[in-house]
Amino acid sequence: xxxxxxxxxxxxxxxxxxxxxxxxxxxxxxxxxxxxxxxxxxxxxxxxxxxxxxxxxxxxxxxxxxxxxxxxxxxxxxxxxxxxxxxxxxxxxxxxxxxxxxxxxx
Amino acid sequence: xxxxxxxxxxxxxxxxxxxxxxxxxxxxxxxxxxxxxxxxxxxxxxxxxxxxxxxxxxxxxxxxxxxxxxxxxxxxxxxxxxxxxxxxxxxxxxxxxxxxxxxxxx
DNA sequence: CATTTAATTAACTTAATGGTTAAATACATA
DNA sequence: TATGTATTTAACCATTAAGTTAATTAAATG
Numbered sequence: 366x367x368x369x370x371x372x373x374x375x376x377x378x379x380x381x382x383x384x385x386x387x388x389x390x391x392x393x394x395x396x397x398x399x400x401x402x403x404x405x406x407x408x409x410x411x412x413x414x415x416x417x418x419x420x421x422x423x424x425x426x427x428x429x430x431x432x433x434x435x436x437x438x439x440x441x442x443x444x445x446x447x448x449x450x451x452x453x454x455x456x457x458x459x460x461x462x463x464x465x466x467x468x469x470x471x
Numbered sequence: 472x473x474x475x476x477x478x479x480x481x482x483x484x485x486x487x488x489x490x491x492x493x494x495x496x497x498x499x500x501x502x503x504x505x506x507x508x509x510x511x512x513x514x515x516x517x518x519x520x521x522x523x524x525x526x527x528x529x530x531x532x533x534x535x536x537x538x539x540x541x542x543x544x545x546x547x548x549x550x551x552x553x554x555x556x557x558x559x560x561x562x563x564x565x566x567x568x569x570x571x572x573x574x575x576x577x
Numbered sequence: 578c579a580t581t582t583a584a585t586t587a588a589c590t591t592a593a594t595g596g597t598t599a600a601a602t603a604c605a606t607a
Numbered sequence: 608t609a610t611g612t613a614t615t616t617a618a619c620c621a622t623t624a625a626g627t628t629a630a631t632t633a634a635a636t637g
Contacts, residue, residue, distance in 0.1 A: 371484050378480035379625085383553075390557070396584060409626055411585060416624095430583040430634045438560045445558065447489075448551055451496070454544045455551075485595085502614060515596055517615060522594095536604045536613040 369421065373444055376420035381405070382413050386422060389436040396432065475527065479550055482526035487511070488519050492528060495542040502538060 367375075376382055385399050400410040414434060417423045422440040425432050473481075482488055491505050506516040520540060523529045528546040531538050 368486060370489075371486055374480050374484035375624095378477050378484055380474060380477055381625095383476075386557075390560075397582090405625095406627065407584070408586080408628085412625075415585090432584065436560065441554060441557050442561055445554055445561075448547060448554065450493075451547050452551065454496075454542065455548055487595095503612095511595095512597065513614070514598085514616080518595075521615090538614065 370443055370447055372420045373422060373440065376416050376422055377444070379413065379416075381410075382417055385410075385413060385417065385434075386436065389423065389434060393426075393433040393435050396434070399434065476549055476553055478526045479528060479546065482522050482528055483550070485519065485522075487516075488523055491516075491519060491523065491540075492542065495529065495540060499532075499539040499541050502540070505540065 377386075381403060384402070388394060388399060388402075396407065396411060396414060399414070400407050403410065414423070414425075417434075418425060420440070422437055423434045424437050425434055427433075483492075487509060490508070494500060494505060494508075502513065502517060502520060505520065506513050509516065520529070520531075523540075524531060526546070528543055529540045530543050531540055533539075
């Protein structure tokens, strides 16, 4: 019964989970792939993945025994939209962001 | 010993704390001011405020017995900067954001 | 059909969170 | 100096979170 934004922010507040997301920016990865860099057991990673999935930050598919993870592209938009209300506070950054956006549009 | 970004996201993952931040966008407020809308005791609010302060999302001053809270304008930048790495994922939103930024620059 | 590989579930431990009530601190004022 | 006002601290409780090991499920392959 927890609201979706809280769920996402809570999921993102763990560095292991953020590292998993970062790795997923390079594309799909299996649980074993994702677990590899961490000094942590597989069930621990499995739990982290479930947290990310429940928060709507990743989706999963099926390939034989593997359940590859994929970034949910839309997932972080809700966080971004919330942040947008506060972005006006640091306008001095807007020029930089504006040019970044211009540069990326092409 | 927890990293600053995790600390901020964790602080933001509670709806009461986000509501406190939202109220502070209208300017300084005392603990009693901030507590008023919530069905929660004052010590609970006091704790939430400490979490926000520790995360660097608010600062506090002193005015007689009151300890007014003030939004830490720079606080959310770290979150925004992190999100920036992922913003490329939803480019279709960039045009809208771009025009928003243009509209706010004036 | 037995075995290996991939991942999850169960059961448990420890620590952190979010709340409470009651007591304490800090300052202002009658 | 006693009292009221604003806020915090202390002590406690219940729930959730993050990790473990051991057992289980699911699918592929010898």
